[in-house]
Amino acid sequence: MSQTIRFLLDGREVQVTGLPPTTTLLDWLREHAGRSGTKEGCAEGDCGACTVVLADAHEGRLRWQAINACIRFLPTVHGKALFTVESLRAADGALHPAQRAMVDCHGSQCGFCTPGFVMSLFGLYQTQAQPDDSALADALSGNLCRCTGYRPILAAGRQMYALPAPQSTHLPPPAWRDDPAAEADLLARLAALDDGAALRIDHPAGHYLAPRSAADFARQYAEAPHATILAGGTDVGLWVTKQLKPLPLLLHTGAVREFAHVGEYQDARGTWLEIGAAVSLEAAFAALLREYPEATELYRRFASRPIRNSGTLCGNVANGSPIGDSMPALIAVGAEVVLRRGEQLRSLPLEALYLDYRKKDLAAGEFVQAVRIPRRPAQPGFVFRAWKIAKRHDQDISAVFAGFALRLEDGIVADARLAYGGMAGIPRRAAGAEAALRGRALDAATVAGARAALANDFQPLSDMRATAGYRLQVAQNLLTRLQLELQGQFPTRIHDEESRRAAV
Amino acid sequence: MNDLIQDLQSPVADAGTGFVRVGMPVSRVDGRAKVTGEARYAAEHPAHDLAYGVVVGSTIARGSIAGFRLREALAVPGVVEIITHENRPRMRSFDLFYKDMTAPAGAPFRPLYDGEIHFSGQPVALVVAETFEAARYAASLVAVDYLPQQHETNLMAHLARSHKPKPLKAGFSPPPDERGDAEAALLAAPVRIEAEYYSGVEHHNPLELFASTVIRGEDGHLTIYDKTQSSQNSRWYVSRVFGLGKDKVTVRNPYVGGAFGSGLRPQYQLPLAVMAALQLRRSVRVVLTRQQMFSLGHRPETLQRIKLGADHDGRLRAIVHEAVAETSRYEDYVEVVVNWSGQLYACDNVKLLYRLVALDQSSPMDMRAPGAAHGVHALEVAMDELAWALRLDPLELRLRNYAEQDQMKGLPFSSKALRDCYEQGARRFGWARRPLAPRSMRAGSELVGWGMATGTWDAMQMFARAGAVLHADGRLVVSSAATDIGTGTYTAMCTLAADALGLRLEQVMFQLGDSTLPVAPIEGGSSHVATVGSAVAGVCEKLRKRLFRMARRLDNSPFAKARFDEVEFAGGGLRLRRQPSVAMSVEEVMAAAGEARLEEKYLMLPKVLKQKQYLRATHSAVFCEVRVDEAFGTVRVTRVVSAVAAGRIISAKTARSQVSGAVVWGISQALHEETHADHRLGRFMNHNLAEYHVTVNADVGDIDVIFVDEDDRIVSAIGAKGVGEIGIVGVAAAVCNAIFHATGRRVRSTPMTPEKVMAPEGDVSVSAAL
């Protein structure tokens, strides 16, 4: 057991003790470490002004992730290497390509968003060689700029790759340089941080436990079922920064070895992808998209890159918001959750986890250990779609989300799973509409029947995001869209280029 | 004070930048400070023994405070004090002392003055603690008992009690009297349209949170880093509210993370932080939360009605433009909403009306292109409606009604290259290929539409002073208490000064953002470059003359026989125009004359008498393309061309950036921005950036900015007019008009959300008598 938070800042070890475990990384940087280059624009993950970059060891190499410091609790960077906007410049003042390009392209007006953009660009620079425009836009999807109109910043993102390599000596090269030797130093420093002990913080304001094994985690949670499970903290962080809730005991999934993996699981029904409780949304989607490339739009429009780097798929599923984006798609493809309490394991179809608004089939001390996703069915005639309808293209909460999985045999719908978010208090299947499709050819008449059935399946609510009438109409139009697409009439949406290529 | 203020962090261009000329695309001189995180904003200045203040806001919209229960909050370890109206330090009572330089008529809100509640979110207490975390947590434990009264926050429910506003606000002019007989001319017109336009509340939401760091010196002097558009306005306010002499308070704002009008008035965190510093005799920082930023002031909810009458050939016979907007109960916030309709097009019969409804809200505030953003929007949508009623190309309709002179007073324009905007914008956009009828273009499953609109804004100039010190080593320090809220003031002023004296950009430093510097106006209304820039040009001109006289008097001076107009300043010094090899660097002149420093001051007063003989305005023509997916009502703005006539462009990069950023504001206004209120509670609901939407990068398509040639020496000595606001005006109208062209549906309220775009036609009555 260790009470000291240890991590690397610019490659040098930092030790922190004596702070409440809910101290955010941002507050620590700005108020305790005197690094005010990292900004606060919202303290809830929406603006990206607080973006910093973490590196950790993953499969023997450095893994780089841009994250939002404002909702990230300081103890969760234990054992990682942290880089902030102050880290990038070389000792002689030479700017990093991301910085140089931002100056040259006039990517900054008031400058308050600038460090965040620079760090998102740095995160991209470290992970991807020559990204295309859509990858660039995605890397910047979590950063708001109120001044420049974004074009100059996107231009900077393109230009930074054309500039001479960074000169700062404490920055390891980008992953795509494929230079393990140059990464060795930081990897060794990271390894030296890890004494194998679990971090535990006891402070008058609250306690924090980060067990290292699944068995420890399960036991501790069973013993203290009132603990708050902390995964990526992209929901939990806001309880502290916005709702000012005290969290007396946090149990963190992030240090558990077994939870960090995307594995394979086999049973009589077939092969499944198993996504562990600490697997980030970014990594989970990477696995999911290999099976279901049609989920590309879901991936792209799910929160933002830094939120997906911190947040987990299991956290999304466990949080179980009626407007959570992953669940309708996962329900459509028949995903299951693996639940664990102490040493007891059980699995459930995902839709069975949700009983009622914010009510789940989870016993005290029971948690989500993994999500299992069936591999893509081999037979032809399998159709999958995942659609998000929201007011704003990026960084928006869905008005309606739909996941559709169909099996067509000779033009007839042999099976249909239609799952919707935003239409009820929980993510749910549309039983009536499914029945209206099954056994019929997917033509205009069938869809008309399914549209009518949908009106009985759901009584959506009106709120700020959308009225009930709009929600229902859009949910129905999505069925029509499905039919049109299957007839070969593809819509043009920004991210559909890839999904379409994948779907054909 | 003109000499270097050491800790002000004024940026200087990178070494090697070299010589620049006005109009060149110069990289920002503050670029390096911003990309490295070195630029410090209001909340980031360190201080010894700093205490942290967190604001508690009212949960009711109207009533009074019965009492506080503070025991629990005071018990939080680290809490130092909780300041309320019951225990605050002494502050002045008289309303007048709370009026800042841009206050409208009325009695300004006095934070923590008494227990009256005027709006939801009003600050009622400041919790001060040793750490931010402790203050924040204790703030959540502060319990307040209220005596609520019935509040009224809904404009639409109280239109009946509108009143004629008191017009007392700097820069405001009430609608002029009726010209001709508009109603009669309307009835006689063969083609008429009439429609209502609604625009909801919007909030500025600069990315930086409002903050003040008050650093208390040992002698009790307060150095305040404040988020404001004018250090001198904040200094004046603090002095008056607390009765502190000018020498007791310095306000600084060297870097401001955007403001868009929200920093025109001192915001409440400033007096709260000062109160705490005075009471506790130590340094204090107060930073607002994003949620609290929604209680500062907003673009007012506004309902407009426009009636247009025209001949069959499109010539306007009558314009009637009425607006009703909200204000607070304690001030008449006014902005120019309808007057534009009396000046933009030629028309003999014009009636304009502007009224206010007082609600239990905080006073609205100027927000980028205040009044015009929605006032010109309504007019330009109405013009599009008229164009369709006439089956006339919308651009042709504008050209047929082009105003060659001011319509109200018959004054000439100081300059007006709007015709060039129309022509160059249309050409760049390819407008000539536009089919007249809606629903004519399609791409994939989306409908495509093209729309256009005109934009206009005032070209203003204030007065300002500038000081300059030229050092023997060729460094030039120019100073004025100006502000750079991101607009590029540092860069534009350095460019002007470097050009004037022929120096390298890196030899010039412009100091702004300190209330002790020579007087400058509040940065607002797009007048900063024209104003401060003219003062900088003036002081540099004095330096040039002095340098020249010095050079001529030197023994064996190569300039002994030259006249001032025969020399130019270039290449680091002065030289003969006709014989550039006859040259002396600034350093040589200074050394030969034995001068260590030359200091000059300049007071720039606008040439008011001359200016009054002209109508002074900027103009633009905006063209845009949208794609609409009718199945979901989603709109994408794929292309915008904005052609702007804004006088001489001083700094091409910053000016272009201002306009393209403003175009994105227009897209945001068109599609996203609205603060929703829950009128039962009398408060705003979507007070965060997750649900108060601004455009993200994926929303922005191609934006093409054209500056048409204009040079206006009536507006300013340097020919510039200003580009901060013009870029937003008309953009939302162009989007609305493009949506109509795509879908045949007219959306008469902003933002044009997917729901509204999908709704069947007929949300507001339209009469088109053909």
Ligand SMILES: Cc1cc2nc3c(=O)[nH]c(=O)nc-3n(C[C@H](O)[C@H](O)[C@H](O)COP(=O)(O)OP(=O)(O)OC[C@H]3O[C@@H](n4cnc5c(N)ncnc54)[C@H](O)[C@@H]3O)c2cc1C
């Ligand atoms: C800016 C922003 C944008 C967002 N955008 C989206 C979006 O587009 N779509 C969307 O769906 N969501 C969005 N979210 C919500 C959030 O990111 C997701 O719900 C995310 O998946 C949560 O994962 P996490 O690991 O961060 O969970 P945490 O915040 O750590 O936990 C979430 C909840 O689940 C519980 N929990 C976590 N793991 C487990 C487990 N293994 N077993 C049992 N309980 C557990 C926690 O106790 C908590 O109640 C957004 C959030 C932010 C801040």
Ligand code: FES
């Ligand atoms: S401060 Fe806005 S995302 Fe962190």
Ligand code: FES
């Ligand atoms: S430059 Fe001001 S928010 Fe981006």
